[in-house]
Amino acid sequence: MADELHIASVVVQCRPPRLAAVTRALSALPGAVVHATSAEGKAVVTLEAASGHDVTAAVARLQQLDGVLSASLVYQCADTLASMNEEMPDAETRVR
Numbered sequence: 001m002a003d004e005l006h007i008a009s010v011v012v013q014c015r016p017p018r019l020a021a022v023t024r025a026l027s028a029l030p031g032a033v034v035h036a037t038s039a040e041g042k043a044v045v046t047l048e049a050a051s052g053h054d055v056t057a058a059v060a061r062l063q064q065l066d067g068v069l070s071a072s073l074v075y076q077c078a079d080t081l082a083s084m085n086e087e088m089p090d091a092e093t094r095v096r
Contacts, residue, residue, distance in 0.1 A: 008047045008055045008076040010062060016041040018067025025065050030034065041069075052078065 014022040019041050026034050031048040045062070049055045055076060061072035 003070065004050065004078055006049045006052055006055050006076060008024075008059070009045055009074045010059060010071050011074055012043040012062055012071045013069045014035070014041045014043070014065075014067045015069065016029065017081045019043070022065055023053045026048060029061065032062075032080045052076070 012022065012026065016039065019037060019039075022038055023034050023043060026032050026043060026045055033046050034043050035046060036044045047058045049056055049058060055073075059071050059073055062068060
């Protein structure tokens with residue numbers, strides 16, 4: 001697919017004492033957003049990339065961060081940029 005966007009959800013497990021440092025490192029990665037963390041050392045992260053290969057490479061980078069025990073891909077979707085940028089009808093329009 002040309003001009004596509006891949007969005008992936010990843011659960012990262014790290015050593016609890018390293019959570020703050022890992023969260024900062026995750027947030028600094030291009031296309032990565034940390035949405036939630038827990039005191040047990042878990043973080044929910046989304047990744048945006050141009051290809052499936054780029055998502056795989058990003059997950060591999062997550063796994064190499066100091067303090068990370070695992071990074072598990074939970075979900076991945078891909079579509080064209082044109083489809084991703086389509087405006088959705090509002091709720092009233094869809095109900096009719």
